[in-house]
Amino acid sequence: MDGLYAIVSSATKQTLYQFMKDEDISLLNYHFSHYFHFCIQINNIQVIPHHFSSHKIEGLTVVDELGISFSYERDNPKVKQNFTLCHELGHFILKHDGSYFAESVDNQEDILEREANIFSAMVLMPDIVLLSKIYYSCHTFHQVQNSLEVSNQALFYRLLDFLREYYSDNEGEVTQAIESYIEGKNASIFRLFHNIKDKIIEEFHQFQPSLINQVKQRVRKVGFVTSQEYPSLLNQDNWKAIKDNNGNLKTWLVYNKGKAIAYVWDKEKFSDEEARKKAELQLLLM
Missing domain, CATH: 1.10.10 (Arc Repressor Mutant, subunit A)
Structure with missing residues (x-):
């Protein structure tokens, strides 16, 4: 598994899971907006839409003498806007060094952009929430996607990254289980979750209300x-x-x-x- 994923995953959970514990967030009713708006409010971050005719710039973070601002492409679908907002928040929470970050199709391999993408996916779809919805509540792929307001592609790759962290030697099995889950066949993904559920729960319960x-x-x-x-x-x-x-x-x-x-x-x-x-x-x- 990519070492970058493990590092960003750990850093994201430190702040996200602590917030969820402090706020007593319901796992089945979790939505990224609770955490996002909390961070925006306490850090006085301005969030505004922007528009470029080429749609080349999905999101922007600007830090200057006037403060901090995030912006997102107003014509993008809601699920893409959600990912962009959490991506921009990732630059801030992960303390990336810089005063200007632009998310575009041309810089997806930049290490800071990769970190922000991992952060965004985890805030939108936390490990403990995926376990609760998929394993314990038996939600379908599309039910999970709709409740968390993410795209099909975002949920597919989130599950792939998440499960590969535990099954690094069985990527083919992981991919097949996710594809079957999308088709409504749950047995394979349930088995994968069953084997790791105790680890996911234990990790979440390491955090206690402060x-x-x-x-x-x-x-x-x-x-x-x-x-x-x-x-x-x-x-x-x-x-x-x-x-x-x-x-x-x-x-x-x-x-x-x-x-x-x-x-x-x-x-x-x-x-x-x-x-x-x-x-x-x-x-x-x-």
Whole structure:
């Protein structure tokens, strides 16, 4: 198996699987847009359509003094746009060195473009999601394709890369199993998944919900949380990590009659006084 695939696969799962755990994402209802929009929001990335008459440039990433922007060919089919958006996100998440990336038919063999393609395919079709849909829920090839909003070709090559990682000496068997699966014959691909399912599940469960990430994401949604929801907030050692990389978050602690409550708030949604009053009210009700 291509060593590049293994490297990018591992890096992608580090961020994607952690997000899925923190957000308690349903495997059967997974859609790339949850992760994509989360990344766009927290990194203030602008996403815009573009159009070139030749359709030669599928996607662009630009990093300059104005910030970060992704663009995609507006006349492409939706499934191609989805792949392009995740491809451009891949350049950012994988920390590719550069301020300008163009996805075109002429540079598909460039190593950074290959890495971004692998990232995109994995975000659109994660290992654990494919296992859940194909093996445990017995979805057909076209049901998986439609639910994840990917093309026939994208799902075919994703399954090929995914299964070859585990069956590197049986590429012919893997290809035949996928082709049979497309035709509605599931026995071969079920057997391949059965032999590797424990490894896929174990890898996913290596990731556990992170207190820091959960708190940050909860505050982004509602603007305010307390140690009533997350008792570990009472440990002030966690406060610095919560505030790191987000200047909008503030933390504090209030006491009353021997009781204490820690709280985190978004200063753009609540003033210091408003946040303290909310915390004091919860403290009174304890």
